[in-house]
Amino acid sequence: MRGLRPLVTAAGLLAAWELLVRLAGLPRYILPGPLAVAQRMLRDGDLLLQHGLTTLLEILLGLVLGTLLGVLAAAALAAFRPLRRWLEPVLVASQAIPVFALAPLLVLWFGYGLASKVAMALLIIFFPVTAAFFEGLRRTDPAWLELARVMDARPLRILLELRVPAALPALAGGLRVAAAVAPIGAVIGEWVGASRGLGFLMLHANARLQVDLVFAALVLLAAMAIALWAAVDRLTARLVYWQRETLTPTSHGERP
Amino acid sequence: MLERPPAITLGIPRLELGGRLLFENFRLRLEAGRWTCLLGPSGVGKTTLLRLLAGLVPGALVITDDGRPLAGRIALMAQQDLLLPWLSVRENVLLGHRLRGTRRARAAELERRADALLARLGLAGRERDLPATLSGGMRQRVALARTLMEERPVVLMDEPFSALDAITRHRLQELAADLLRDRTVLLVTHSPREALRLAHRVLVMGGRPARLREVAPPPGEPPRDPADPALLQREAELLRELLASATLAEETGPCAASARS
Numbered sequence: 001m002r003g004l005r006p007l008v009t010a011a012g013l014l015a016a017w018e019l020l021v022r023l024a025g026l027p028r029y030i031l032p033g034p035l036a037v038a039q040r041m042l043r044d045g046d047l048l049l050q051h052g053l054t055t056l057l058e059i060l061l062g063l064v065l066g067t068l069l070g071v072l073a074a075a076a077l078a079a080f081r082p083l084r085r086w087l088e089p090v091l092v093a094s095q096a097i098p099v100f101a102l103a104p105l106l107v108l109w110f111g112y113g114l115a116s117k118v119a120m121a122l123l124i125i126f127f128p129v130t131a132a133f134f135e136g137l138r139r140t141d142p143a144w145l146e147l148a149r150v151m152d153a154r155p156l157r158i159l160l161e162l163r164v165p166a167a168l169p170a171l172a173g174g175l176r177v178a179a180a181v182a183p184i185g186a187v188i189g190e191w192v193g194a195s196r197g198l199g200f201l202m203l204h205a206n207a208r209l210q211v212d213l214v215f216a217a218l219v220l221l222a223a224m225a226i227a228l229w230a231a232v233d234r235l236t237a238r239l240v241y242w243q244r245e246t247l248t249p250t251s252h253g254e255r256p
Numbered sequence: 257m258l259e260r261p262p263a264i265t266l267g268i269p270r271l272e273l274g275g276r277l278l279f280e281n282f283r284l285r286l287e288a289g290r291w292t293c294l295l296g297p298s299g300v301g302k303t304t305l306l307r308l309l310a311g312l313v314p315g316a317l318v319i320t321d322d323g324r325p326l327a328g329r330i331a332l333m334a335q336q337d338l339l340l341p342w343l344s345v346r347e348n349v350l351l352g353h354r355l356r357g358t359r360r361a362r363a364a365e366l367e368r369r370a371d372a373l374l375a376r377l378g379l380a381g382r383e384r385d386l387p388a389t390l391s392g393g394m395r396q397r398v399a400l401a402r403t404l405m406e407e408r409p410v411v412l413m414d415e416p417f418s419a420l421d422a423i424t425r426h427r428l429q430e431l432a433a434d435l436l437r438d439r440t441v442l443l444v445t446h447s448p449r450e451a452l453r454l455a456h457r458v459l460v461m462g463g464r465p466a467r468l469r470e471v472a473p474p475p476g477e478p479p480r481d482p483a484d485p486a487l488l489q490r491e492a493e494l495l496r497e498l499l500a501s502a503t504l505a506e507e508t509g510p511c512a513a514s515a516r517s
Contacts, residue, residue, distance in 0.1 A: 153355030
């Protein structure tokens with residue numbers, strides 16, 4: 001029953017939507033009903049899939065590269081204090097720039113192809129990943145660090161064996177945020193200038209009043225975003241295996 | 257095997273923390289191979305003293321009777337078990353070697369020793385489990401195994417048993433007293449009974465700046481029987497004294513009770 005609940009809600013919303021369209025007699029080029037959208041999806045399945053794959057590739061590349069760069073940047077900031085002093089304020093200030101506003105520039109620099117969209121997704125992902133991981137690296141329990149000091153630990157070992165694993169839950173949080181915003185980056189990039197991808201398809205169909213195709217692309221995009229988020233969620237749960245919910249501890253060492 | 261444990265003298269000319277004068281012309285001596293238990297009200301500077309000894313905060317002169325520095329000869333055990341949740345029980349016991357990057361060639365031998373220690377502490381069969389699956393008492397036993405694995409002649413303990421239930425505490429005190437026999441141990445505790453049970457020397461710390469007063473422990477070798485009438489009588493006396501000095505400490509300054517121990 002519990003698993004069915006969201007399905008029932010969704011079916012109810014779809015029925016309400018169809019009813020509204022029929023009763024109000026809205027024209028197809030303003031608001032098509034869900035049945036019309038479904039028909040469109042079936043009819044133009046190949047077209048949608050083709051553009052969908054392009055967008056998916058952009059999202060995945062942006063996610064992988066953005067995560068890699070974010071992790072490296074956070075590790076560098078955590079490992080080298082002088083670097084932190086010089087770069088941290090710049091990094092924070094750079095977040096005040098609305099990254100979307102850079103989209104036209106990125107298209108100008110990287111062209112209408114894949115690269116500009118990947119760059120866009122990467123830019124959007126970079127900060128949440130960097131910030132989350134860096135924060136995690138900085139917030140290692142000082143009591144652990146003191147224990148390590150008394151144990152004559154080597155600095156590199158402390159970073160790799162203590163601070164990095166301790167920061168993984170924070171990184172996992174950053175990755176989940178990244179997975180949620182990555183599709184936005186790719187689609188914005190496609191809106192500004194592209195010849196392929198779901199964003200391009202939506203803009204194109206919108207201009208021709210093919211609103212059912214716009215909705216069809218939107219449905220596919222939403223499905224991809226949800227699937228991506230679920231996949232990242234599962235991956236990150238593996239990354240922080242010791243925080244799995246099945247491991248409910250019988251009692252915890254209290255931390256005052 | 258374990259090197260001969262040193263006697264330690266710690267001197268603090270003057271130390272202020274957060275605007276409060278904690279120590280002035282302070283001296284503490286730990287006898288070689290003996291348990292010294294430190295009692296006193298919260299905020300009097302017991303934990304600070306332990307951290308000074310461990311070299312985690314500067315401001316103290318530490319002299320050993322063998323003339324060698326103390327760094328690298330200390331093991332630390334705190335109230336929190338400080339187990340790393342992503343490492344197995346065995347890996348936690350071997351944390352010191354992991355953090356020092358001990359050569360792989362010794363891994364098998366070290367693991368055997370860790371497992372033997374765990375078995376001695378009643379944790380056989382739990383070597384591969386994650387700490388989150390253990391009870392509080394088991395976690396603290398793993399922490400004790402990690403402390404023992406370090407094979408340091410000096411062991412500093414900061415209320416290691418205070419978060420445990422009475423029965424678990426009793427058993428762990430016995431195990432610790434047995435396994436850390438003949439080492440130079442400083443045990444910071446809130447419990448007069450624990451001090452009287454485990455100590456060769458009982459020191460009561462109080463006042464600001466802090467002063468030490470030695471209290472004679474009950475006769476016999478630790479770990480003593482907690483039901484021993486002599487111990488119980490000492491405990492009652494000690495408790496009365498601590499209560500009296502606590503009232504005094506509150507009168508000397510409004511911040512006294514709120515400060516961190």
